[in-house]
Amino acid sequence: MNEPFIETDTLIVGAGPIGLELAVVLKAMGVSYQHIDAGQVGQTISWYPKQVRFFSSPERIAIAGVPLGTSDQEKATREQYLAYLRGIVQQFELVVHTYERVIQVVKNDPGFAVHTRRGSEQRLYHAKHVVMAVGDLHHPQKLGIPGEDLSHVNHYFDEPHQYFGQQLLIVGGRNSAVETAIRCSRAGAHVTLSYRRSEFDDTSVKYWLLPEILSLIKSGQITYLPNTTPTRVCDTHVRLARTGADGQVIAASDPACGDPIDVPANFVLLMTGYRMDTSLLEDSGVELVGENQGPKLDTDTMMTNVPGLYVAGTAAAGTQKNFRLFIENCHQHVSKIVKSITGQRPPAGMVNDAATKYDLPES
Ligand SMILES: Cc1cc2nc3c(=O)[nH]c(=O)nc-3n(C[C@H](O)[C@H](O)[C@H](O)COP(=O)(O)OP(=O)(O)OC[C@H]3O[C@@H](n4cnc5c(N)ncnc54)[C@H](O)[C@@H]3O)c2cc1C
Structure with a gap:
């Protein structure tokens, strides 16, 4: 008997700021998608030290066209930004399958079979496109x-x-x-x-x-x-x-x-920094290149060497020795991926992709 599966157009792995921004846009454009995170929404930010402030100013880390205000007009703290991300999920009624880890992505023409685990439960998704918005700070x-x-x-x-x-x-x-x-x-x-x-x-x-x-x-x-x-x-x-x-x-x-x-x-x-876990990308057939061992991709579309498999957010950089890819210059990954998947640009004002120039570390 065949294993039951969930079918979708696009599967987003990772509900950090960039994964969430992509989800808002896909939903607004009527694209069917599933969204999975191994932890909570904003998991990476949740382990920042308590009360730490972003170095990026609020307008640069705001997503989906929703202003990020702070009560003192200063840069946002970890707590303020996590509250903001929760608000985004609530406002746009996003469904994120939290505490569910993607363990395998298999190219299975015309799309992908994506295997996940939540506790002892295993799930299978079939998706035409997969977007890895998995971040780059996985292990010390x-x-x-x-x-x-x-x-x-x-x-x-x-x-x-x-x-x-x-x-x-x-x-x-x-x-x-x-x-x-x-x-x-x-x-x-x-x-x-x-x-x-x-x-x-x-x-x-x-x-x-x-x-x-x-x-x-x-x-x-x-x-x-x-x-x-x-x-x-x-x-x-x-x-x-x-x-x-x-x-x-x-x-x-x-x-x-x-x-x-x-x-x-x-x-x-x-406090000696963090490195990216690239095993999921590698096991999916994505080539790693350059000093940072970032995914090989077409920077016009953010598609990797595996057709239909995209990378968004800081995961595009690999392990950054000198940080050049931040939330603020990853918004445009969302626009590029949406354009590649749907043939259209995101609705006006939804992606703050004009603010900073694209600056992917050399591979
Ligand atoms: C103390 C500190 C301060 C920082 N300050 C700034 C700042 O001021 N400005 C800035 O731009 N950046 C800052 N950063 C870096 C910042 O965390 C990242 O830029 C930002 O979180 C990247 O967003 P992202 O959406 O690309 O990935 P992330 O936010 O890292 O999200 C990735 C998500 O993918 C999920 N995931 C990973 N693997 C899997 C899997 N196999 N299955 C399912 N889900 C998975 C993770 O749980 C996570 O939620 C800071 C980092 C630290 C540690």
Whole structure:
């Protein structure tokens, strides 16, 4: 007996801002679609630290032509943006199959067989087109050092209160490490910041945070250990090695190597970035290209080398070492995919795709 399946024109994988924007437009244009997310709507944003602010201004991350207002006219916080996304789902009466993971996409001419799992239940969809709006921040970039998996070590920062009065070592020197260091220091943690470079890169740190971190370091409220990197995490301390101008550990034979540094720490936050899980794309037959291992695609349509399979949002970039693809320059993926699928452009004003130029990392 054949397995029962759900038939649709387009299946969207991922209900982040770009997947949701696409859903609004397809619905408005009368295209039948199904929408699936492995977690909750806005799952990626839900694990941002509490109260963190976007660096993008509200009008750039607004979707589907719906204004994003903030009560203080500042940039939106995680909480405000999640409320906004929930509002989008409610306003447009979108149906998102949340907590359902797409586990396999099989080309099955003329379309695709898409296998999903929700708890112990498995489902099968048949779709003419599949759009992967799966994002690019799936797993932490691990350092691969002994002790990295100890219980007092974390790759995610949630909120500062738990570090009050604690010896906290933060590793990293980009935005998330700097912001975490400032917030935890202000919340009474004894913060040491280890960064493998000598100075912060002002293109990788929110412009309003840079003077703050420099001031906290200068006043001694944060201990800064530039040109260092952890080599081992122990229960009571972290061992750091010295790094050179290239950020790499200096060889023991080099006189500049010096002695290792032991920093007391009862909590460790490794803010060393995130990487994309490309396995679903690869298993679907999508070629990965370039340094970022992003999907091979036609940038006019966002279709990959697999006919009928598209990529939207930051997933188009692969693992970004230097961030160039954000929500604000992904809106146009929606217009391009809609045009490719329906032959028409989205209704006027529904996609904010004129604001920023298309800037896909080179592959
Ligand atoms: C602290 C922090 C601050 C940031 N600030 C900004 C900012 O100011 N501006 C900006 O543009 N970006 C910012 N980003 C990056 C931002 O999160 C992304 O740009 C944005 O979420 C990308 O949207 P997206 O729709 O492409 O993908 P995502 O929001 O990542 O959505 C992808 C969705 O796909 C789902 N998914 C993945 N795999 C599957 C699967 N197999 N089956 C079903 N569902 C799946 C996920 O659950 C997720 O909900 C920030 C990131 C962090 C961590």
